[in-house]
Amino acid sequence: MNRVLILDANSSDTRFMSGLLTKAGYEPIVAENMDIGKKEVAKLPLGAVVVTAMRFHRGTARELIKWLKAEGYRFPVIAVVDNLNGLDAIEVMQDHGAVAVVQRPALDKQLTETVGKYVRPADSVGLTGDALIPRPSDEFRAIEREVSRIAASKANVIIFGESGMGKEHIAREIYRRSNRTDKPLTVLEAGGAALVGKHDPASGNSEMYNRIKGYFNNAAGGTIIIKNIHLLNFDKQSVFLHILSTEHPDVRVICTAEPELLEMVTEKTFRPTLFFHLREVDITVPPLRKTSGDIVPIAEFFLYCHADGNKGQVKRLDASAVKALKVHIWPGNIRELRNVILLAADNVDGDVITATDLPISHSSPETRDSLRLRNPNTERQMIADALTQTDGNLTQAAKLLGIGRSTMTYKVKQYGLKQ
CATH class of the missing domain: 3.40.50.2300 (Response regulator)
Structure with missing residues (x-):
C-alpha cells in the first residue's frame, strides 16, 4: 500500500x-x-x-x-x-x-x-521506475533547481547529455512538475518505428506528416517527449518544423539529445530553425566521470533498490569496491553503473561486495570527452582530478588519462602536484 x-x-x-x-x-x-x-x-x-x-x-x-x-x-x-x-x-x-x-x-x-x-x-521504483536518482553533487542539485524552474514555464526544452545519463527521467520529471499533468503525455523515439512513413510533400499526401500530426492532435494541451532528437532525418525535421512554426499546436515538446546535436546544427545536418523552436531552454547533464562524487551514492541507491525488490539485506561495498568504482571512466554512465551493481548484487552470496565481485568491462569504447590530455590549458587540472579520483595512485591515474606511467610521473613533477 x-x-x-x-x-x-x-x-x-x-x-x-x-x-x-x-x-x-x-x-x-x-x-x-x-x-x-x-x-x-x-x-x-x-x-x-x-x-x-x-x-x-x-x-x-x-x-x-x-x-x-x-x-x-x-x-x-x-x-x-x-x-x-x-x-x-x-x-x-x-x-x-x-x-x-x-x-x-x-x-x-x-x-x-x-x-x-x-x-x-x-x-x-528504482529498478523500473523513472524517478530521478538521488545524487549529492552540486551539478545535479543545480539541475534539480532548473527542472523546477523550467517545469513552471511553457517553454520547449532540450536535455543534452551522453547516453545512459537518465535524460528521459529528467524529461518526465519536468512533465510531472508542470501544470500539464492532467493532459496526455506521449513519448516518441526519434529513430524508432513510431515516426516511420513516406514523405512526399509535393503530392500533398505525406504519410509521415499525417502520423506526426496525429501525435500532436492526441497530445493536445499536454506534452510530447522526443528521445534522441539528433536521430531525426531531414524529412522528419521538415515535418516537425512545419507543424511547430505554422500550426502552433498547444503541445509542449521536451527533447533529449546527445551533444553531437550541436555539431549537427553547425554543419546544417540538423535544421537550425527547428533547433531553436525546440531549444527555448535547455539542460546539460554532465557525464558521470565529471561528477565522480555521485558514483558511490548512485551505486548504493541501486543496492538499496535491489534489496527492496528482493526483500533482502542491503549489500554494501567494501573499500576495494569503492576504489574500483571511482577509477573507472564509465563510458556507459549511470546505465553501465546500474548493470554492474545489479549483477554484483545478484551473484555475491554474502552481504559485502568487493572489487573482484564487480563485473566492470575494460573493452568499452573511448569516451568522446574523457579525461585524456588534449588541452594544455586544462592539463594540470585534469591531472589533479585524476589523482584525486584514484587516491594518488600514479598507475591508475595514468590509465584514467590514457597516458603512460612515466609521462604521468613527469607531469606530476612538472606541475608540482602532490600524490
Whole structure:
C-alpha cells in the first residue's frame, strides 16, 4: 500500500485528509511537528509522497523541503495552501520546492487526484521506475533547481547529455512538475518505428506528416517527449518544423539529445530553425566521470533498490569496491553503473561486495570527452582530478588519462602536484 506522510497543524484537516486518502487506497501517516516528521520520513518506502501545510508545529514547508534535500530524500512534496491564485501557487512551487499545490478549501476535490500523480508502488521504483536518482553533487542539485524552474514555464526544452545519463527521467520529471499533468503525455523515439512513413510533400499526401500530426492532435494541451532528437532525418525535421512554426499546436515538446546535436546544427545536418523552436531552454547533464562524487551514492541507491525488490539485506561495498568504482571512466554512465551493481548484487552470496565481485568491462569504447590530455590549458587540472579520483595512485591515474606511467610521473613533477 502506498504511504502518504501528512504534516499539518490543523487536526481536523489532518483527520479529513487521512480519511480521503484511506478511502482512495493509500496509507496515511500523520506527523504533528518537524521532529516527528523527520522520524517518519526515515521510515517511508520508495514511492511515498509527503503532504505538508505551509506552516506546522515547529516548522515550515520550506524548512522541511530544505532538510529533505540535504539528507538526500527525494520524496515528492505537495503543499497545502490557503486560497492562492495560480500565479501565487507557481511561486510557492518555485520558491519552496514543492512539486504541486492543493488548495485547502478544495481538499476533497484536489488531494487524492494530486497525490495519485506522484505516488508510486515501492516495487515499481528504482529498478523500473523513472524517478530521478538521488545524487549529492552540486551539478545535479543545480539541475534539480532548473527542472523546477523550467517545469513552471511553457517553454520547449532540450536535455543534452551522453547516453545512459537518465535524460528521459529528467524529461518526465519536468512533465510531472508542470501544470500539464492532467493532459496526455506521449513519448516518441526519434529513430524508432513510431515516426516511420513516406514523405512526399509535393503530392500533398505525406504519410509521415499525417502520423506526426496525429501525435500532436492526441497530445493536445499536454506534452510530447522526443528521445534522441539528433536521430531525426531531414524529412522528419521538415515535418516537425512545419507543424511547430505554422500550426502552433498547444503541445509542449521536451527533447533529449546527445551533444553531437550541436555539431549537427553547425554543419546544417540538423535544421537550425527547428533547433531553436525546440531549444527555448535547455539542460546539460554532465557525464558521470565529471561528477565522480555521485558514483558511490548512485551505486548504493541501486543496492538499496535491489534489496527492496528482493526483500533482502542491503549489500554494501567494501573499500576495494569503492576504489574500483571511482577509477573507472564509465563510458556507459549511470546505465553501465546500474548493470554492474545489479549483477554484483545478484551473484555475491554474502552481504559485502568487493572489487573482484564487480563485473566492470575494460573493452568499452573511448569516451568522446574523457579525461585524456588534449588541452594544455586544462592539463594540470585534469591531472589533479585524476589523482584525486584514484587516491594518488600514479598507475591508475595514468590509465584514467590514457597516458603512460612515466609521462604521468613527469607531469606530476612538472606541475608540482602532490600524490
